[in-house]
Amino acid sequence: MEKGFLPRENLSQLHAVLCQQGYKVIGPQVKDGAIVFDGLRDIADLPWGIVEHTEAGAYRLEDTGDNRCFAWNNGPQGLKPWLFKSQQTVWRGEATSDGIRFKSEQPSPQPLAFIGIRSCDISALYLQDKHFMHSAYADPWYTAQRKQLCLIAVNCSRSNDTCFCESTGDGVEATYGYDILLDELDDGYLVDVKSERGRAITAALPLQPGSQQHHKQAQRQLKNARHQQRVMPDAEQLLKLLEHLNDKHWQDIAERCLACGNCTLTCPTCFCSKQEAEVEPVSGEHHQVRYWDSCFSEKHGYIAGMQLRGDVSQRYRQWMTHKLATWQAQYDRSGCVGCGRCISWCPAAIDIVAEANLILGDDHD
Amino acid sequence: MTDYVPIRARLMVTTEESPGLATLHLKVQSETPFTFQFGQFNMLSMFGIGEIPISIMGWQDGLLMHTIRAVGRVSTAMIGMQKDQELGLRGPFGKGWPLEKFEGRDLVFITAGLGCAPVVAAINYAVAHRNRYRRIVILQGVKHHNDLLWQPKYDAWRTMGDCQVLLAASEESKRKHHWKLGLVTALLDDAEFDPRHCAVMICGPEIMMLAAMPFLQKHQVRDEDIYLSMERNFQCGMGACGHCQIGPHFVCRDGPVFHYPDVKPWLGVKGF
Numbered sequence A: 001m002e003k004g005f006l007p008r009e010n011l012s013q014l015h016a017v018l019c020q021q022g023y024k025v026i027g028p029q030v031k032d033g034a035i036v037f038d039g040l041r042d043i044a045d046l047p048w049g050i051v052e053h054t055e056a057g058a059y060r061l062e063d064t065g066d067n068r069c070f071a072w073n074n075g076p077q078g079l080k081p082w083l084f085k086s087q088q089t090v091w092r093g094e095a096t097s098d099g100i101r102f103k104s105e106q107p108s109p110q111p112l113a114f115i116g117i118r119s120c121d122i123s124a125l126y127l128q129d130k131h132f133m134h135s136a137y138a139d140p141w142y143t144a145q146r147k148q149l150c151l152i153a154v155n156c157s158r159s160n161d162t163c164f165c166e167s168t169g170d171g172v173e174a175t176y177g178y179d180i181l182l183d184e185l186d187d188g189y190l191v192d193v194k195s196e197r198g199r200a201i202t203a204a205l206p207l208q209p210g211s212q213q214h215h216k217q218a219q220r221q222l223k224n225a226r227h228q229q230r231v232m233p234d235a236e237q238l239l240k241l242l243e244h245l246n247d248k249h250w251q252d253i254a255e256r257c258l259a260c261g262n263c264t265l266t267c268p269t270c271f272c273s274k275q276e277a278e279v280e281p282v283s284g285e286h287h288q289v290r291y292w293d294s295c296f297s298e299k300h301g302y303i304a305g306m307q308l309r310g311d312v313s314q315r316y317r318q319w320m321t322h323k324l325a326t327w328q329a330q331y332d333r334s335g336c337v338g339c340g341r342c343i344s345w346c347p348a349a350i351d352i353v354a355e356a357n358l359i360l361g362d363d364h365d
Numbered sequence B: 001m002t003d004y005v006p007i008r009a010r011l012m013v014t015t016e017e018s019p020g021l022a023t024l025h026l027k028v029q030s031e032t033p034f035t036f037q038f039g040q041f042n043m044l045s046m047f048g049i050g051e052i053p054i055s056i057m058g059w060q061d062g063l064l065m066h067t068i069r070a071v072g073r074v075s076t077a078m079i080g081m082q083k084d085q086e087l088g089l090r091g092p093f094g095k096g097w098p099l100e101k102f103e104g105r106d107l108v109f110i111t112a113g114l115g116c117a118p119v120v121a122a123i124n125y126a127v128a129h130r131n132r133y134r135r136i137v138i139l140q141g142v143k144h145h146n147d148l149l150w151q152p153k154y155d156a157w158r159t160m161g162d163c164q165v166l167l168a169a170s171e172e173s174k175r176k177h178h179w180k181l182g183l184v185t186a187l188l189d190d191a192e193f194d195p196r197h198c199a200v201m202i203c204g205p206e207i208m209m210l211a212a213m214p215f216l217q218k219h220q221v222r223d224e225d226i227y228l229s230m231e232r233n234f235q236c237g238m239g240a241c242g243h244c245q246i247g248p249h250f251v252c253r254d255g256p257v258f259h260y261p262d263v264k265p266w267l268g269v270k271g272f
Helices: A008-020 A119-132 A140-146 A196-202 A212-225 A235-244 A249-256 A262-266 A312-331 A352-363 B073-079 B117-128 B151-159 B184-190 B206-218 B260-266
Strands: A004-007 A024-031 A034-039 A050-055 A058-063 A087-096 A099-104 A112-117 A149-154 A180-184 A188-193 A273-279 A286-292 B002-018 B021-029 B041-046 B050-055 B058-060 B063-069 B086-093 B106-112 B136-142 B163-169 B179-181 B198-203 B226-229 B257-259
Touching (some): A008 A024, A008 A112, A034 A058, A119 A140, A180 A196, A180 A212, A188 A196, A249 A352, B002 B063, B021 B086, B041 B063, B050 B063, B050 B086, B050 B117, B058 B117, B106 B117, B117 B151, B117 B198, B136 B151, B163 B184, B179 B184, B198 B206
Parallel strands (some): B198 B226
Antiparallel strands (some): A087 A099, A180 A188, B002 B021, B041 B050, B058 B063, B226 B257
């Protein structure tokens, strides 16, 4: 289908149509010095004129004063917290005179429309789908919310210093998984539709035909965004990390790594969780609660009196070899989508791409 | 079968096996029969305290058996339960010993440590279906003679036809009748079985598994005839929480009983 064009002054109608069709609109906004996805009340709350500058251990916003609202690349979180929640009650128990009564925790999904999702985040979503939805035990909370997503993606018009989606095959252009795809141009948005859900929305928008100029500008922007500094070795090379398990470089990383877990929390594909028993003080109910966990946490590898990964070097090695190598056997590709969040949000400025290349050393052409 | 929400299991009898170690006999409160394979595990929860994975010890007189050692808060509370008290049960999870596949072969059980329930459960099964298997060889290592649980069972197995029971104590200075001094692996040289038609089932510390491999190789046991019961941190039992990974394997889902060739590259690699 031919791409349509939505003039910038009509962007608010996209928001209005989504609301009319019953979606809660989630969009990017500036919060606490970062781009954050949250409930979007008005198009005016989008990050107009904002770009971010990232490098290892750094994330800074700049107000350029231009008329674009999607010129940034990403913030600390993508879609993950909306589907795999950082805190989820998994069951409840009530003590009765007749013994314990166990209760399931019903999912409470709502139709959510995300504006501004990037190609790397869609790849991450599909990886999380494999883990949470297409496994032997489908996660009921993830699955229920996943079915009620409307994704309005945006192609990146530039790349940040920490972006490397070109080398992982996950960007910069979104090619699947979205309902509607936008290219943000000087005077508006090229609009591509992929799904019935998307068509129901664009049918209600005052779209004009996209001009040749519009398409040319979109192509120029993508070309510009494809210039990325970091290159993650390819999947086959990454498997060779498993031949370097005793490399002394793991220890070198451990001397810098704080084992804080920021990398795993900001990673859009990390899926580890732990469970805690909590007693609700008023009702006396047992709430079994699942929380995000990290392979950097001390108890992650604990078994009956023994810690499998006592050294931070072992925890970093577990994270990297899982993400880049053993993940391939589990889910048919590497678990890294090249978003670069783990690099910019690492307080010790550890760069997974640089470290992987260093460990692979001579193996890597 | 219950995965996300526990079902109730009522404590009928507790058998104290040794100080701090007990077998709970539980009546599963379920309308559908509770079926399982030996080597699988359940997630058991104590109200208000927490949930832990425990391997299935067996089924007797309509009751599910779990042998539990008091290590942390949850297990300590479990072995202190009163009759008729309830716990929560999710499971069974994971893969057990493929005992049906082993029919017509010699069975070799190698275990070390206290109360290796997954292997004892499999021995009980093999003994109960004695005519399906050829020779049964049981090798068990402990630190002290007194650490051996279920001693009467071992005595009974020893007197059973075509069954060899070999015991080793690693931290004793005097040898007792039927015992050797040293590690369980030292017993392998005395084990009599047909290495071309056998199934070897090993449960215990990984260091013991590693130590057993050269002995098994010496006896020309093939890797593909060896099975291991592995232990890792399980939070969910469903291959979701990520804690139990060994390389590409989720131990709770792909194990805990593994075909040795599948985990061979990862066995004994520190930190995995």
